[in-house]
Amino acid sequence: MLAGGYPLVYLDSANTSQKPQVVIDTMVDHLERHNANVARAMHQLGAEASEAFESARDKVAAFIKAPSRDEVIFTKNASEALNLVANTLAWATGDLAIGAGDEVVITEMEHHSNIVPWQLLTERKGATLRWFGLTDDGHLDLSNIDELVNERTKVVSLTWVSNMLGTVNPVAEIARRAHEVGAIVVVDASQAAPQLPVDVVAAGADLLAFTGHKVVGPTGIGVLWGRREVLDQLPPFLGGGEMIETVRMERSTYAGIPHKFEAGTPPIVEAVGLGAAVDYLSAVGMEAIHAHEQAVTGYALEGLATVPGLTVLGPLDPTQRGGAISFELDGVHPHDIAQVLDSRGIAVRAGHHCAKPAHARFGVQSSTRMSSYLYTTPAEIDALVEGLEYTRSYFKVG
Amino acid sequence: MLAGGYPLVYLDSANTSQKPQVVIDTMVDHLERHNANVARAMHQLGAEASEAFESARDKVAAFIKAPSRDEVIFTKNASEALNLVANTLAWATGDLAIGAGDEVVITEMEHHSNIVPWQLLTERKGATLRWFGLTDDGHLDLSNIDELVNERTKVVSLTWVSNMLGTVNPVAEIARRAHEVGAIVVVDASQAAPQLPVDVVAAGADLLAFTGHKVVGPTGIGVLWGRREVLDQLPPFLGGGEMIETVRMERSTYAGIPHKFEAGTPPIVEAVGLGAAVDYLSAVGMEAIHAHEQAVTGYALEGLATVPGLTVLGPLDPTQRGGAISFELDGVHPHDIAQVLDSRGIAVRAGHHCAKPAHARFGVQSSTRMSSYLYTTPAEIDALVEGLEYTRSYFKVG
Amino acid sequence: MTNQDLDALYQEIILDHYKHPHHKGLREPFEAEVHHVNPTCGDEVTLRVHLDGDVVSDVSYDSVGCSISQASASVMTDLVIGRKVDEALAIHEEFLTLMQGRGSVEPDEDVLEDGIAFAGVAKFPARVKCALLSWMAWKDATAQVMEESH
Amino acid sequence: MTNQDLDALYQEIILDHYKHPHHKGLREPFEAEVHHVNPTCGDEVTLRVHLDGDVVSDVSYDSVGCSISQASASVMTDLVIGRKVDEALAIHEEFLTLMQGRGSVEPDEDVLEDGIAFAGVAKFPARVKCALLSWMAWKDATAQVMEESH
Numbered sequence A, B: 001m002l003a004g005g006y007p008l009v010y011l012d013s014a015n016t017s018q019k020p021q022v023v024i025d026t027m028v029d030h031l032e033r034h035n036a037n038v039a040r041a042m043h044q045l046g047a048e049a050s051e052a053f054e055s056a057r058d059k060v061a062a063f064i065k066a067p068s069r070d071e072v073i074f075t076k077n078a079s080e081a082l083n084l085v086a087n088t089l090a091w092a093t094g095d096l097a098i099g100a101g102d103e104v105v106i107t108e109m110e111h112h113s114n115i116v117p118w119q120l121l122t123e124r125k126g127a128t129l130r131w132f133g134l135t136d137d138g139h140l141d142l143s144n145i146d147e148l149v150n151e152r153t154k155v156v157s158l159t160w161v162s163n164m165l166g167t168v169n170p171v172a173e174i175a176r177r178a179h180e181v182g183a184i185v186v187v188d189a190s191q192a193a194p195q196l197p198v199d200v201v202a203a204g205a206d207l208l209a210f211t212g213h214k215v216v217g218p219t220g221i222g223v224l225w226g227r228r229e230v231l232d233q234l235p236p237f238l239g240g241g242e243m244i245e246t247v248r249m250e251r252s253t254y255a256g257i258p259h260k261f262e263a264g265t266p267p268i269v270e271a272v273g274l275g276a277a278v279d280y281l282s283a284v285g286m287e288a289i290h291a292h293e294q295a296v297t298g299y300a301l302e303g304l305a306t307v308p309g310l311t312v313l314g315p316l317d318p319t320q321r322g323g324a325i326s327f328e329l330d331g332v333h334p335h336d337i338a339q340v341l342d343s344r345g346i347a348v349r350a351g352h353h354c355a356k357p358a359h360a361r362f363g364v365q366s367s368t369r370m371s372s373y374l375y376t377t378p379a380e381i382d383a384l385v386e387g388l389e390y391t392r393s394y395f396k397v398g
Numbered sequence C, D: 001m002t003n004q005d006l007d008a009l010y011q012e013i014i015l016d017h018y019k020h021p022h023h024k025g026l027r028e029p030f031e032a033e034v035h036h037v038n039p040t041c042g043d044e045v046t047l048r049v050h051l052d053g054d055v056v057s058d059v060s061y062d063s064v065g066c067s068i069s070q071a072s073a074s075v076m077t078d079l080v081i082g083r084k085v086d087e088a089l090a091i092h093e094e095f096l097t098l099m100q101g102r103g104s105v106e107p108d109e110d111v112l113e114d115g116i117a118f119a120g121v122a123k124f125p126a127r128v129k130c131a132l133l134s135w136m137a138w139k140d141a142t143a144q145v146m147e148e149s150h
C-alpha cells in the first residue's frame, strides 16, 4: 500500500526486480549467524561464510550452465562485469591485444553500460568502434554483418535482450560469424538472465554478464562468466586482497580464476542472496517464467493497442521479445505519464532507460516503459491501461 | 553459541566486524518496503530509494568530515576505491599524468590492496615504485623521507593504521612533505575509520578509502573520498549507467562527481546499511570507541605478555597503535593456534593477513592476529590468553 | 501520492505555460548560447542570452522536455527579460530556494509571479531537476556573457 | 568444533610426522624443482623430484607451514619414494579423493598407510589445502619431468 491508498502496481522490473521473502531471509540469516570474511578465516564462522559464498558460486554456475564453477566471477553489477572485460583488454597482450586498425562491434540498442566501456577502450587504444544499426521495427539490422564483422574485428559485444525495445537478439547466430573471423563474443545478459533459460555455451558467448538485482537478488552483486581460456589470457583487473598468489614489494604473481578477478572482500552476503535468488527462479522454472513473461507481454501489447495515440517502440510480436515495453503517448511527455500513473500506485519508468542511442534512432528523446516479471498479473496490466486513459484525460489530449 | 557449546569469542574484527541489529533491520526494511532503483525512477518507491541512498551519502560525508557530500563516492570495497585511483591515474592527462621517471611511494606495511594497484600502475606506465621501510619496533622508517619523497614523486599512498602491526602512522606529517613536492596523498583508512575519529582535511589526504564491512556495515560497499579538484581532474573509471551526461554512439560526455565514478546500479541497500552503521558509530561516539579500543588493546598486550614464547609484532605501546595484534608463538604454527582456539569458540586470524611484505620484513611467513572492536570485553581477552596456554599444552611446547 | 498532490503539482498555470510557452524559439542577437541536459531523463534545452548593458534584453530557447520543464522555461523568461542582471539573479536565487525547500518554503508572489505555481513541485525530488533545467542554463549563459565582457 | 574433532584432526601420527619429518631437505640429483604457495595463508614448499626410469627414486623438499602441511609432505614422501610413477599417481588420486570427501570417504590403509590419519582433516575445508600443498607440488614436478623426457 502506498501513500494515497492505492495498492502497488510495480511495472518497473526491468529496472530492478522485487525480492522474494526467501532472498531477504537468507541474507538476514547470513548476517546474523554466519557473518565473517571468506577465504581468509580458519574459524568456524569463517568456514561457514566461505562455504555459503562458494556455494552461491555453484548455484550461479548451474543457473547459467557454466562448464566450470571457476569461470563464474562475482562483480558488483553487470556494468562492472562489462567494464572488467573492456578494461583488461586494454592491457592484454598476445591474441587479445587491441590496437590501431582493430575494430570492436556493438549495436545501437545497447545499454550505456555496454557502450561507454567500448568507447573508452577504443579511444584509448586507437581502435575503431562500429555498430549494428536497427530496423524500423526494432530488430538488429544484420544485412551488412559480413562487412561489419570482419578480420579486423577483435570483439563483438551485444545485448541478448534489449532493455528498451524488448528485442531478443539472435546471439548464437552473430556469435557464429564473430568466431569465424576470430573475434571474441561478449553477451550482456542483464535482461535475458531474468527471463530466459540461459546456457552460456549454447549462446555462443565467450564472456557473459548479468546483474543480481534484476534476477530477484540484491544490489551490489553481478556476474561475469567467461570461458577459462579467455579469462586465463586476460591480465588482472583490480589488484589486492585475495587475487594474488604471492606479493613482494618488487613484484606480485596472481591467483587463478575466479579469484584473480575478485580483489578485496567480495560482496559476501550479496552473493549468498543471489544464490537464494537463482534457486528461487530455478524452483519456479525458467521455462515457466519465460512462458509467463510472453503471456503477460502479449496481454500488455493488446491492452496498449487500445489506447489512442499510443505507439510501441520495438517488435510487436510477443514471441520475439522480452517483457520491457517502451511507448510514446501523443501529447504527453513520459515524465508526466509516469507522474500521473504514480498517483494511482502504478510504477513505470520514464526517460531514456540508459539507452540514449536507441531513442535517438527512433527520433525520440525519452519514452515510458512498463516492464513485467514473474509476479505480474493481467489485472495489473488492466490498471496500467486504465491509468493511461486517465492520463490522457488529465492532460486533456485527444 | 557455536558447535561444541562454547560462546563465540570473536577476535577477528580487523578482518570483518559484526553488525548491530539496527544495521540489519534498516537493510531489511529497505529491501521489503523501499526497494527500487535509484536516480532513474520517478515513482514513489524510486523516490524513496533515491532518498535513502543519497542520505547515506550525507551520513558518510558527515562521518569523515568531508567538505562536500559530492566528494563521497560509493565503491564495492576499499580495494576498489584504491584501484579506482590507481586505474584512473593510468589514463590521466595534465598534472596528474604518470610516466617514465615519475615515482609512486608506498610503505612496506601496506595491505596487498594498497600495493598491487600501484605495482600495476607503475609497471604499465614505466614509472618507479618506491616505499618506506619499517623499523624493528614496527614503525615507518621516516629517516630518508626527504630523499624518498622528492620532486619526481607523483603519489604517496599509505595506510593510516596497519592491519597487521597495528601501527598508527603520522599521516598528516607525511602528507605535508608530499604536498611540498606536489605529490597527491592517498590514505588507506580501512583500519582507521572503524577506530579513530576521521577528518579527511586534517589528515592531509587528497583521497581516502575505507570499507563498509569493517565499520559494522555490510559487505559490498566501500567509500572513496576525494578532494573535488582531484576527482574532477581524473578521467572516468567504469563506463555506463548513470555516470554519463549524454551518450551518442560516436562519443559520450560524463556526469559530474560523484556520479562520474558510479557506473551502473550502485550498491543501494548496502549504502543504506552503511548509513545506519556510521550513525550507530557516531551515536556511540568515535572518541569513546577509540578510548575503548586503547583500553582493550592495553589489556590484551598485558595478557599476551604472560604467555611464554609469545612475541608481539609491532609497537608495544597501546596509545600508539590500533586494535589488531599479530603475534608468534614459539613452536606452534599460526594455523594450528587458530584451530585450537576455534575448538574453544575463539575466532582469530592466521596467515599473512594480506600483508606479505610486512611479514617478510620481520622474517616470518605468517602470524596469528587477534583484533578487537567496540563490543570486545576483557573477559574475551582472558579467554584468548587461556586458550593460548591450552594451545601450548596441546602441542606440548615449553 | 494522492490526487490532491497531483493537482498541486500540475497547477493550471503550469499546464497553461506548457501548452502556450512564452518566448520560445531561438533568436538573434545573443552573446552566449548554452546546451544543458538532464542526464537522468535526457531532457534538453538550448538557450541564448542577449544582454544590453546590465539589462537582460532577451532570452530565447529551444527545448524538449516534460510539462514542468517546459512551463518553467516559459515562466523564467517572463521573470527575467527586461530586468537588470542582478535583479534577475536574485529572482533565480529565490526560485532555487523554493525548489530546494522540499515543500517547506512559502513562495513570495510579488517576486516569483507565476513561478509560485511551482511550489508543489518542490515536494517531488525527481521533478525538481526538471523545473531547474532552464534556470540553470540561463544562469550559466549569463555568467558566460558577464565573464567575456570583463 | 569439539575437542573430539580437534583430536581427530591432530592424530598422534600427524603430530609425530610434524615433529620428525621424513625425507626433509633439498637433495641432488633432481630433474625438476617446483615452488608452490598457498595464497590464503602463505605456506610454501620447494620440492624436487628425481625419477629413475619410471620409478620415483627421490623426492626432497623444503617447506614452511603448519603441522598438517608439514606432516602431509612427510607422509607423501614415504608413500611415493620407490614406487613406479603410475602407482604413485594412483596413491595421489586416492589421497585427493579422501581430502575432498568432506569426511564421507573411508580411507584404505593398505594404500594410504599413515595417510589415513588425514581423514579427519577432510572435515575442515580451510585445512584441506594445507594437506594437499606438497602433494600438488609433487604432481606438478613429476609432470614436468615426464613432459621433458618425451
Ligand SMILES: Cc1ncc(COP(=O)(O)O)c(C=O)c1O
Residues within 6 Å of the ligand: A241, A263, A264, A265, A266, B014, B015, B077, B078, B079, B080, B111, B113, B114, B159, B161, B162, B163, B188, B190, B191, B211, B212, B222, B354
Ligand atoms: C589496511 C587495509 N586496507 C585495505 C583493505 C581491503 O578492504 P576490502 O577487502 O574491504 O577491500 C583492508 C581489509 O581487508 C585493510 O585492512
Ligand SMILES: Cc1ncc(COP(=O)(O)O)c(C=O)c1O
Residues within 6 Å of the ligand: A014, A015, A077, A078, A079, A080, A111, A113, A114, A159, A161, A162, A163, A188, A190, A191, A211, A212, A222, A354, B241, B263, B264, B265, B266
Ligand atoms: C541491458 C542492460 N545492460 C546492463 C545493465 C546494467 O546493469 P547494472 O546497472 O546492474 O550494472 C542493465 C540495467 O540497468 C541493462 O538493462
